[in-house]
Amino acid sequence: MKQTSFEAFESIQGKIPTLKEDILSFIRFNDGATCDEIEENLKLPHQTVSARIRELAQEEEIVDSGETQKTRSGRNAIIWK
Numbered sequence: 001m002k003q004t005s006f007e008a009f010e011s012i013q014g015k016i017p018t019l020k021e022d023i024l025s026f027i028r029f030n031d032g033a034t035c036d037e038i039e040e041n042l043k044l045p046h047q048t049v050s051a052r053i054r055e056l057a058q059e060e061e062i063v064d065s066g067e068t069q070k071t072r073s074g075r076n077a078i079i080w081k
Contacts, residue, residue: 019044020052024061032081036071053080 022042027033039049056062057080068076 016052016055019048020056020061023049023052024056027062027080032065032067032079034069034071034077034079036073036077037069040072056080 023038026038026042030037035046035049035053038044039046042049053062057064062080065079065081067079069079071077
């Protein structure tokens with residue numbers, strides 16, 4: 001791992017549980033959400049949200065709903081529930 005990547009990884013470690021909780025709460029409150037919606041509403045960078053979404057999916061806290069929605073850029077995105 002490059003030094004800058006390692007430093008970025010280290011800097012976020014203590015925040016991960018709170019970030020995951022915030023993202024999960026947003027998804028539950030809205031009965032589903034795309035990564036793009038989470039990024040926009042929680043004012044978080046894409047890399048942070050997508051990594052936490054992946055972790056939550058692996059932990060079976062959220063699932064791919066099988067539905068999609070357009071993002072701000074007009075692309076289809078998974079709605080996570």
